[in-house]
Amino acid sequence: MSNNFLRWKAKYDAQRERKGPFFTVSSVPIDPLYAPGHTAEIEYERDLGNPGEYPYTRGVRPNMYRGRLWTMRMFAGFATAKESNERYKFLLSQGQTGLSVAFDMPTIMGYDSDHPRAYGEVGRVGVAIDSLQDMETLFQDISLDKVSTSMTINAPASIIWSMYVVAAEKQGISANKLTGTIQNDILKEYIAQKSWIFPPDPSMRLITDIFKFSKDNVPKWNTISISGYHIREAGATALQELAFTLADGFAYVEAGVKAGLDVDDFAPRLSFFFNSHTDFFEEIAKYRAARRIWARHLKEKYGAKKEESLLMRFHTQTAGCSLTGPQPENNIVRTAYQAMAAVLGGTQSLHTNSMDEVLALPSEKAVQIALRTQQVLAYETGVVNTIDPLAGSYFVETLTNQMEEGAEEYFRKIDELGGVLGAIQENFFQQEIADAAYRYQQEIESKDRIIVGINEFVNEEKDKIDLLKIDPEVERSQIKRLKELKQSRDNLRVQTTLTDLKEAAQGSENLIPKIMDAVRAYATEGEMIAVLKEVFGEYREQAVF
Amino acid sequence: MNKTRIRVLVGKPGLDGHDRGAKVIARALRDAGMEVIYSGLHQTPEQLVEAAIQEDVDLIGISVLSGAHMTIFPRIKELLKEQNAEDILLMGGGTIPEEDIASLIEAGHAEALFTPGATTTEIVSWIREKVAESKAEVI
Numbered sequence: 001m002s003n004n005f006l007r008w009k010a011k012y013d014a015q016r017e018r019k020g021p022f023f024t025v026s027s028v029p030i031d032p033l034y035a036p037g038h039t040a041e042i043e044y045e046r047d048l049g050n051p052g053e054y055p056y057t058r059g060v061r062p063n064m065y066r067g068r069l070w071t072m073r074m075f076a077g078f079a080t081a082k083e084s085n086e087r088y089k090f091l092l093s094q095g096q097t098g099l100s101v102a103f104d105m106p107t108i109m110g111y112d113s114d115h116p117r118a119y120g121e122v123g124r125v126g127v128a129i130d131s132l133q134d135m136e137t138l139f140q141d142i143s144l145d146k147v148s149t150s151m152t153i154n155a156p157a158s159i160i161w162s163m164y165v166v167a168a169e170k171q172g173i174s175a176n177k178l179t180g181t182i183q184n185d186i187l188k189e190y191i192a193q194k195s196w197i198f199p200p201d202p203s204m205r206l207i208t209d210i211f212k213f214s215k216d217n218v219p220k221w222n223t224i225s226i227s228g229y230h231i232r233e234a235g236a237t238a239l240q241e242l243a244f245t246l247a248d249g250f251a252y253v254e255a256g257v258k259a260g261l262d263v264d265d266f267a268p269r270l271s272f273f274f275n276s277h278t279d280f281f282e283e284i285a286k287y288r289a290a291r292r293i294w295a296r297h298l299k300e301k302y303g304a305k306k307e308e309s310l311l312m313r314f315h316t317q318t319a320g321c322s323l324t325g326p327q328p329e330n331n332i333v334r335t336a337y338q339a340m341a342a343v344l345g346g347t348q349s350l351h352t353n354s355m356d357e358v359l360a361l362p363s364e365k366a367v368q369i370a371l372r373t374q375q376v377l378a379y380e381t382g383v384v385n386t387i388d389p390l391a392g393s394y395f396v397e398t399l400t401n402q403m404e405e406g407a408e409e410y411f412r413k414i415d416e417l418g419g420v421l422g423a424i425q426e427n428f429f430q431q432e433i434a435d436a437a438y439r440y441q442q443e444i445e446s447k448d449r450i451i452v453g454i455n456e457f458v459n460e461e462k463d464k465i466d467l468l469k470i471d472p473e474v475e476r477s478q479i480k481r482l483k484e485l486k487q488s489r490d491n492l493r494v495q496t497t498l499t500d501l502k503e504a505a506q507g508s509e510n511l512i513p514k515i516m517d518a519v520r521a522y523a524t525e526g527e528m529i530a531v532l533k534e535v536f537g538e539y540r541e542q543a544v545f
Numbered sequence: 546m547n548k549t550r551i552r553v554l555v556g557k558p559g560l561d562g563h564d565r566g567a568k569v570i571a572r573a574l575r576d577a578g579m580e581v582i583y584s585g586l587h588q589t590p591e592q593l594v595e596a597a598i599q600e601d602v603d604l605i606g607i608s609v610l611s612g613a614h615m616t617i618f619p620r621i622k623e624l625l626k627e628q629n630a631e632d633i634l635l636m637g638g639g640t641i642p643e644e645d646i647a648s649l650i651e652a653g654h655a656e657a658l659f660t661p662g663a664t665t666t667e668i669v670s671w672i673r674e675k676v677a678e679s680k681a682e683v684i
Contacts, residue, residue: 105559105560117589120616121611193563194586233563325662359660437569441573445664445665543568
């Protein structure tokens with residue numbers, strides 16, 4: 001430490017410090033001052049680079065938001081395909097620039113709407129999709145070569161994506177024109193989100209089948225969105241979110257290479273998805289470190305040659321877990337700060353949560369405010385005028401370096417446990433996340449951490465807020481549609497395509513063309529999943545808390 | 546049977562995988578000296594009720610973030626009744642709108658519902674009080 005710094009420190013120590021604690025949302029202690037002589041060593045070319053230059057700490061494009069703003073992409077979907085289609089058209093008419101589809105739990109878990117396990121859950125947390133017919137309705141009057149679509153689907157991603165590609169085919173749009181993203185990240189399902197179907201090995205095969213098929217047929221599609229969002233929501237710290245997500249990313253790179261692909265053939269189509277929590281600088285440091293770590297590993301460890309392979313492009317969603325039930329309007333403010341952190345961190349697209357999402361799916365009014373929050377950020381605050389404005393900040397650069405060092409330490413631990421799959425089996429991630437979630441809750445209850453409206457500044461009267469309601473009739477009408485479809489389609493063709501799919505699953509050929517054939521025959525998602533379960537089996541977890 | 550410690554089944558019914566809340570509660574109850582069984586994910590109401598009876602619990606606590614609360618709570622109560630296990634209390638939490646809470650409680654589909662923002666301390670003391678009351682009734 002320099003004399004200059006020590007001089008200040010003596011003065012600081014002589015004065016009174018208010019009761020802290022001074023730590024981040026992730027419980028990382030923060031110093032009162034970052035200054036020369038008490039900060040990370042930064043070498044500009046080595047550690048930052050200009051925007052669009054290795055190691056991409058300052059952004060993946062040379063022009064960032066001076067060229068094009070981020071994509072404002074609100075996650076939406078509920079009830080039936082017809083109702084969601086209307087919401088999408090509303091959002092597009094309000095200036096939204098990309099679609100993001102939320103599916104209901106039966107669709108996410110591979111059950112048709114008429115399955116007993118779907119009872120009470122059809123259309124509740126997203127849209128119900130049983131067959132190609134629903135997918136066609138979902139995008140009726142929306143030309144699929146004009147929008148980019150993100151679909152939050154994982155275990156059955158191969159089937160839902162095939163339905164999308166075939167729905168486009170029916171609109172007369174060829175697959176090579178399609179742009180969008182499927183989440184398709186099964187590792188974080190085992191780690192945090194817990195919507196799995198098959199065991200890890202066949203799940204990884206489906207993912208690499210998608211990589212291969214996309215490379216030749218749907219080249220502009222982001223075939224995976226490696227997600228930290230759910231890891232964070234499950235209780236992880238910012239550092240854990242960063243480290244576990246990147247570890248997953250490396251595992252997919254290794255799986256692709258093992259499946260015989262050249263890293264440069266698929267790495268450019270890998271994309272990421274992060275959370276933005278309320279601790280402003282910690283989040284910004286996380287995004288900056290993420291880009292740098294990814295670029296360094298892809299270049300140095302995996303030998304990627306193409307520049308596009310090194311670029312970490314990511315979507316961000318503000319933190320649902322930070323929102324409060326009481327005084328829901330306060331959530332607008334939280335979301336706005338979180339959105340600004342994501343933009344200062346250089347996100348490529350952004351979803352801002354609506355204030356009422358702790359209680360229900362968002363109402364139209366709440367969604368509009370959330371979208372307007374992004375528009376105010378983009379057009380009024382001026383933070384988009386210059387690229388990576390926080391670079392060189394003693395504090396932000398120190399945090400960025402700490403994030404990178406901490407992540408490298410986690411990578412070593414994960415390697416010792418036999419990589420990501422080994423660590424999942426050992427419940428390593430699950431226990432780390434459960435511990436962090438519990439600590440966070442205890443900090444709130446002991447009031448070491450103040451959450452406005454929860455443990456301080458509490459209102460006694462109940463809040464009144466209009467919530468979106470899903471009519472139970474939705475489930476009945478969806479089941480009725482499904483029954484009609486099963487009667488009207490060519491059931492012989494359905495059976496033939498399902499048998500073909502099963503045989504292919506027993507071998508090693510790429511399953512995507514077989515799935516697409518079944519989709520074209522209007523086989524349902526549940527029918528295809530059932531056939532694959534016969535071959536692949538189902539995953540079971542040993543839960544820890 | 547002489548039971549000194551309160552026994553609780555923490556359950557995750559339905560298809561949703563959001564288990565953060567369930568796990569935090571499970572651990573808080575364990576730290577408070579209760580015996581806690583965690584069901585794991587994706588349980589049907591039938592599986593939960595069967596486990597509750599087998600494990601001889603005083604209370605089932607379920608976490609629902611899937612919007613299916615209006616079907617899940619009544620179903621569990623109904624099954625408990627069918628199995629003559631109405632002495633097992635039912636509480637829950639999750640993303641449940643105020644209006645639905647009122648109607649579930651009023652209809653007797655749950656003894657208590659806690660929403661985001663509830664503290665583990667308040668849940669622990671509610672359970673202690675309720676279980677003591679319900680045991681007193683039996684005696």
